[in-house]
Amino acid sequence: MRVAFVGKGSSGKTTLSALFSRHLAHSGAPVVAIDGDINQHLAHALGLDEDEFFAAPPLSARTGEIKDYLRGTNPRIPSRDAMVKTTPPGRGSRLLRLLGDDEIHGPHVQEVGGVPLMVTGTFDESDLGVACYHSKLGAVELYLNHLVDGPGEYVVVDMTAGADAFASGLFTRFDMTFLVVEPTRKSVSVYRQYRDHAAEFGIPIAVVGNKVTGEDDLLFLKEHVGDDLLAHCEQSSYVRAQEQGRDHGELETRNTHTLNLLRAAVDARPKDWVAFQKHAVDFHLRNAAAWANEATGQDLATQVDPDFRHGPASLTAFA
Numbered sequence: 187m188r189v190a191f192v193g194k195g196s197s198g199k200t201t202l203s204a205l206f207s208r209h210l211a212h213s214g215a216p217v218v219a220i221d222g223d224i225n226q227h228l229a230h231a232l233g234l235d236e237d238e239f240f241a242a243p244p245l246s247a248r249t250g251e252i253k254d255y256l257r258g259t260n261p262r263i264p265s266r267d268a269m270v271k272t273t274p275p276g277r278g279s280r281l282l283r284l285l286g287d288d289e290i291h292g293p294h295v296q297e298v299g300g301v302p303l304m305v306t307g308t309f310d311e312s313d314l315g316v317a318c319y320h321s322k323l324g325a326v327e328l329y330l331n332h333l334v335d336g337p338g339e340y341v342v343v344d345m346t347a348g349a350d351a352f353a354s355g356l357f358t359r360f361d362m363t364f365l366v367v368e369p370t371r372k373s374v375s376v377y378r379q380y381r382d383h384a385a386e387f388g389i390p391i392a393v394v395g396n397k398v399t400g401e402d403d404l405l406f407l408k409e410h411v412g413d414d415l416l417a418h419c420e421q422s423s424y425v426r427a428q429e430q431g432r433d434h435g436e437l438e439t440r441n442t443h444t445l446n447l448l449r450a451a452v453d454a455r456p457k458d459w460v461a462f463q464k465h466a467v468d469f470h471l472r473n474a475a476a477w478a479n480e481a482t483g484q485d486l487a488t489q490v491d492p493d494f495r496h497g498p499a500s501l502t503a504f505a
Contacts, residue, residue, distance in 0.1 A: 193366035194376040195347035198396040203344035204231035209445040233299030242296035244307025245325035271324030272470040276491025330359040355469030369403035392416040417444040459497035
């Protein structure tokens with residue numbers, strides 16, 4: 187199951203992404219965390235020291251090689267230059283299993299705090315003033331497009347802040363999106379934006395209240411979020427100590443309970459490969475018409491394989 191954490195900047199989505207990823211990994215579940223935020227802080231939230239270097243190469247640094255590997259022998263994709271971030275898999279494409287022995291997971295995964303982590307990467311000098319961060323996230327979108335995750339497997343992505351997550355089709359790649367909301371009007375405003383955008387495409391969301399300090403905060407969230415409020419986290423001494431580089435024992439019981447509720451909500455979601463494939467094709471055609479046909483000089487609608495069906499059966503049927 188693919189899980190995204192989104193929300194207003196500083197709402198705590200990176201912290202919750204880290205806590206949830208660790209919660210899953212420490213239970214023995216197969217999990218990969220991905221830092222998809224322009225502020226690449228997930229590794230440190232998972233426990234990497236501030237002066238430590240994340241050694242695995244970022245996905246965005248090897249987008250060309252990733253394209254070459256994923257397109258495989260698919261005759262609809264003649265070269266890496268013809269493959270864009272939305273290009274869906276088809277017959278001949280290489281499909282991925284979570285943490286498989288392949289050219290994507292092998293080089294890019296590094297374990298931090300017991301959690302296998304991949305990072306998107308930051309801007310370099312050549313990007314400044316000429317590129318947006320979604321050009322970096324294309325590698326994550328390609329990864330998720332070609333991943334066949336099974337029951338009890340999890341991908342947890344810390345996404346960009348606010349409604350900016352809707353600037354690409356990446357938001358449709360998830361089985362559950364957790365919207366982290368503080369008990370403030372600004373945070374609720376971002377929630378309403380995201381809720382309305384998600385509703386247009388049938389994207390399931392649930393709200394996680396964060397930094398709740400008392401009953402007034404909880405009542406505020408219930409009033410403004412309503413039935414979308416799944417659970418909440420109290421202001422955490424454990425998290426603050428971790429952020430300051432101190433050891434502070436165990437996560438609070440209330441907050442551990444919230445992580446259990448989040449996992450239960452994810453596990454209760456049915457995996458809808460038909461909707462996943464439909465969204466992939468729809469957004470590819472939309473991007474092809476908007477910019478990609480002109481950028482590549484090709485009609486990228488021809489990359490859609492009408493006989494391809496994504497999901498576990500595709501691992502053998504289209505191998």
